[in-house]
Amino acid sequence: MKYGYIRPIVKDQQCTDQLNNISIEKLYKETHGLAKKRKELENLLMILQKGDDLFVQNIETLADSLQQLLDILRLAERDQIIIHFIDEQITNQTIHEASLLQGAKFFARLQSTFLSHSSTFTLQVAKQQGKSIGRPRKSDENLERAFAMYESKNYTLYDIKEATGISKSTLYRYLDSRSTFMSDEEN
Known part of the structure; x- marks a missing residue:
């Protein structure tokens, strides 16, 4: 079965530019871009079975950290699921074929993306809650x-x-x- 997963990300907070023109049978959509309480992702990971395909726009959509990405990739490998990362034009299977240098460059960029994503959504929530952002001013x-x-x-x-x-x-x-x-x- 072909599944899709989307959620608000920094470049597409309304989820309008994700998985367009991709034929999927069931779509899971997260309502927020925060790292915690991603119930739709949890539900999706529970129902995926051997031979299923999961389509996400990019790695940032699926994972919030390298550790989370690694955990999901391990699950996909164990359950024989293919994850398609549209923007990166790779799957979880082609990631294994990259050289060490290519992998290091890729994951360095990815870590920067994760930090940007996390900071953006955390700051937005803090502002909505009326919290002061930044360092306090000196007296x-x-x-x-x-x-x-x-x-x-x-x-x-x-x-x-x-x-x-x-x-x-x-x-x-x-x-x-x-x-x-x-x-x-x-x-």
């Missing part, structure tokens, strides 16, 4: 103290960091944004 009092110490030219950057907890790169970033703000006010 204005602490920043003013660091600015005064820096402008006095009596302190080293190390002294400023020890007194205020503001690192060199953070201090410079705030000084740059402060000077941009000051020049905007003058205009």
Whole structure:
């Protein structure tokens, strides 16, 4: 039997560009792009049988990490299932035929894709929940103290960091944004 699996991914969050023009008998669609609670994937993996074909748009659709991909590939090998990765134009059987160098390059790109996918959907959920994203801003009092110490030219950057907890790169970033703000006010 020919199965398909789709879910929201970074490049196709509405699942409109996945498995188009692919003839499948049963489609499983995940409602979210998060790594956890992928019930449709779990259901699909439970019913796949020897000789079945599974079509996914790309590896990112099927797995969220190299470990998860490895687990699914092992399952497919054990159950004699062929997984077709459309974008990569490979199957789980042709992956085994690649050279070590090709495999290393492929999996390095894949790891980057997994991180991007995970970060994008986690940040979207956090924003929807009203959570603050990014590093917390340094207190204005602490920043003013660091600015005064820096402008006095009596302190080293190390002294400023020890007194205020503001690192060199953070201090410079705030000084740059402060000077941009000051020049905007003058205009």
